[in-house]
Amino acid sequence: MDGILLLLPILVPILGGLAVLGIHNMKTRRLTVTLLLVFQIFVVLEVARNDTEPFVLLQLTDGARLVLQADSLGRLFANLICLIWFAVAVFAFEYMNHEGHRERFFGFYLMTLGALMGICFAGNLVTLYLFYEMMTLLSVPLVLHIGTRKAFEAAYRYLGFSVAGAGLGLLGLFVLQGYCTTDLFTPGGVLDLARAGENRTLLLGVFVVMAVGFGCK
Known part of the structure; x- marks a missing residue:
């Protein structure tokens, strides 16, 4: 049940956005977007009630898997983002009146x-990275709308910075795989402290590279 709940906040706006791409009537589109965002808020509030166990969405390799998990920090940001997305959408309904292809804008917005x-x-760094890249690609149409x-x-600049940042983040991800005791985000950290102490300079460099990479994005 937890796994289904964790999937809903992701699937509802993605599938809803795909549907909105084909809605050309303004009133119908506004109503659909509004209802989807309101439903999204309630879904996230339900997910945000408690921590959840890790849910393995996909096993890529032995050391790389897609894992979803709700913790206190993730729930906080999910709630904030949903509220902001709803408020911005209400503003955008009028603001985008002078623009064409509004269905495309709201589709990719969702x-x-x-x-x-x-x-x-x-639930882990691999999942974070892949969804970060998805977010980058889906938001490009909003930039060039x-x-x-x-x-x-x-x-083009947005993509350039994002691809460069993605490369740095991926480099750091590969290096860190050999120094972690688990692939899951864990309170207190996941580094093997004995191995990390032996390669402190390397790991500090990796941290800087990943900070710059994700910072670019």
Whole structure:
């Protein structure tokens, strides 16, 4: 049951966003987006009631798996993001009136929310990384939405920084795999302190590289 609850905050906005891409009537689209965001808030509130056990979504390899888990920090950010997304959508209904392709904007707006929920409920670094990349790709259409030359230039810069940051983050992820006692996020940390002490300089460098990588994004 916990696994299904953890999937809902991700799937509801992603599937809803795909549906909104095909809704061209303004009133129907506004109603659909509003109902989806309200439902999303209630779903996240339900998930946010308690910590959950790790739910393995997909086993990629022996050392890499997609895991969802709700902890106090993830629940806090999930609630904040859902409230912000709802408030911004209400503002955007009027603000986007002068723009074309509004169904595309709100479709990707919702799908980006789903990727952010994956980040909030990521149970390990691999899951966090993959949902971070999903969020980047889904938000590119929002950057270039108006279709002007400046918008495309901004999107290219956005992708450039994001791809560079992704590379640095992935490099750090590969290095850390050999120094962790578990792949799950754990209170107090997951580093093998004995091995980490022997390679302190290397791990400090990895931390800086990953901080810069995720900071770029």
